[in-house]
Amino acid sequence: MYITITPHKTDGNYAQSSADFVAYLEKENEGKAIIDQEHFFNQYGEEITGAEVIKEIDGNTAKLKKTEPKFYSITINPSQRELKQLQDPKKDLKTYTRELMKDYAKAFNREIHGRAVTVEDIKYYAKIEKVRTYKGTDKQIQENQPYATKILQLKHDIREIQAGRLVGNVKTIENKIAQLEKEAPHQQNGKRIVRGMPKEGSQSHIHIIVSRKDISNSVSLSPGSKHKASEVTMHGKSVKRGFNRDAFFATSEKTFDSVFKYKRNYVETYQGRKTFLKNPKLYFSVLSGLPTNEKATAYKLLSKSGVPIMKIPTNKIQLAIKVINKLKQGLDKAIQSGSIGT
Numbered sequence: 263m264y265i266t267i268t269p270h271k272t273d274g275n276y277a278q279s280s281a282d283f284v285a286y287l288e289k290e291n292e293g294k295a296i297i298d299q300e301h302f303f304n305q306y307g308e309e310i311t312g313a314e315v316i317k318e319i320d321g322n323t324a325k326l327k328k329t330e331p332k333f334y335s336i337t338i339n340p341s342q343r344e345l346k347q348l349q350d351p352k353k354d355l356k357t358y359t360r361e362l363m364k365d366y367a368k369a370f371n372r373e374i375h376g377r378a379v380t381v382e383d384i385k386y387y388a389k390i391e392k393v394r395t396y397k398g399t400d401k402q403i404q405e406n407q408p409y410a411t412k413i414l415q416l417k418h419d420i421r422e423i424q425a426g427r428l429v430g431n432v433k434t435i436e437n438k439i440a441q442l443e444k445e446a447p448h449q450q451n452g453k454r455i456v457r458g459m460p461k462e463g464s465q466s467h468i469h470i471i472v473s474r475k476d477i478s479n480s481v482s483l484s485p486g487s488k489h490k491a492s493e494v495t496m497h498g499k500s501v502k503r504g505f506n507r508d509a510f511f512a513t514s515e516k517t518f519d520s521v522f523k524y525k526r527n528y529v530e531t532y533q534g535r536k537t538f539l540k541n542p543k544l545y546f547s548v549l550s551g552l553p554t555n556e557k558a559t560a561y562k563l564l565s566k567s568g569v570p571i572m573k574i575p576t577n578k579i580q581l582a583i584k585v586i587n588k589l590k591q592g593l594d595k596a597i598q599s600g601s602i603g604t
Contacts, residue, residue, distance in 0.1 A: 263515055263530070264339040267485050267507070269331035270471075276331050280319040280471055283335065284312045287389050287469050302387045305360055315387045315471060322385055322473045324480065334485055336470040338362065340518075343563070345464045347524045352390060352466075354522065359388045359468055361517050366472075366485070369510035371503060374481050384483070386472040394465040395458050402448035402455045409446040409454065413439050485510075508536075528552060529560045 270277045277283065291299040302310040323332045338359065348354040363381050370379040396403050416439050422428035423435075446454040450462055476483050485505045511532045519526050528534045528548060538545040549560055 263341065263344060263518060263532075264337075265511055265514055266335075266337045266339075268335050269486050270333055270335050276329065278328065278332065279316070280333055281316050283333075283471065284316050287391070287471075288312050290391055290393060300390050300392075302389050303356055303359075304387050305363060305381055305384075310387060318385065319387070319471055319473055322475050322477075322479045324475060326474060326482070331474055331484070331486060333474055334472050336366075336472060336485075338468040338470070338514075340467065341530070342463050342465075343530075344518065344522075344524060345466060347522050351464070355390055355466060355468055356388075358518060358521060359470065361521060362514050363470075365510055365513045365517055368513070369485070369506045370483055371506065372481070372483065374476065379476075379483065383476045383478075383481070384472060385475070385477045386470055388468055388470040390466060390468055392466050394461045394467065396455055396461060398457060403457055406446045406448050406455055409442050410456065413442050416442075508532075527556060527559050527563060529563050 270280070270283055272282060287302075301308070302312065302315050304310065319333050326332055338355075340355075345351060360381075363384060363386060367379045367381045367384050372379050374383055398404075416435050419428060419430060420432050420435055423430045423432055443454050448455045450459065453459075472485075474482060474484060483505075485507070515526060515530075515532055518524055534545065534548070537548070549557065552560060
């Protein structure tokens with residue numbers, strides 16, 4: 263499970279309207295019959311139109327400055343292993359979203375009229391998408407790039423030859439291009455993986471637009487707060503503030519596991535990934551101490567996700583910094599692409 267929370271920006275500035283983002287989320291509906299389209303939903307409603315989402319989000323920004331986010335984007339990216347646990351993906355992902363938004367509300371260390379924030383205070387709209395495409399940050403694109411560069415140059419040479427500005431044999435160059443296409447390390451269905459190509463397999467994920475202001479348009483609820491859960495004194499009164507991201511990310515996994523009876527491996531956990539990035543030695547110590555079956559599953563998951571699995575170090579001498587950095591780089595990419603657990 264890979265979850266992100268980001269303030270929505272356009273050209274480096276905070277978006278003043280959700281219109282462009284909503285249009286982006288509607289792209290998968292293009293050319294589809296109404297019955298096959300995915301619509302927005304929230305905690306209590308279904309079949310919500312994009313126009314209604316724009317109206318509700320854009321109309322819920324009282325007293326917010328141009329320099330402040332009007333809304334946030336939350337993406338929920340289950341791994342293919344997690345998706346396989348679902349009986350009815352569309353229905354189950356909606357159920358999970360609604361449970362996760364309860365966790366989101368609980369992560370605020372705020373009070374509204376003397377009570378804790380609840381999901382009833384959150385104005386949000388969610389949408390399921392079924393397609394993911396390869397981006398420039400994906401490992402497959404980066405490792406295919408040297409071949410892509412050579413192919414682009416050869417195609418340029420062909421155009422120059424055809425225009426009479428270069429001497430050469432077009433057929434020979436076309437054969438070189440065909441060979442490079444085959445030699446590229448990452449292929450999908452017999453074709454070189456390129457940017458924009460849809461990823462194969464189950465790729466369902468969820469996008470959520472959540473308003474910065476609460477449902478009453480009177481209280482600011484920022485998950486991007488620089489303050490962790492804490493209390494400060496303002497005007498002689500103790501005021502709670504902050505959003506606990508760690509708690510939200512960790513709880514979101516437990517919620518999924520509880521709702522769908524999913525047995526999460528250590529390498530799939532938020533705490534495990536966090537431990538690896540901060541303390542690789544402790545990470546491998548925990549990994550090596552797992553029961554045999556769980557350890558085998560852990561190595562299998564890491565290997566499938568693209569992490570370079572070498573002989574796992576078992577003592578401080580073997581735990582060379584070069585090895586750690588190489589493994590860390592691989593895990594970083596796997597986490598960002600949401601591929602741990604594929």
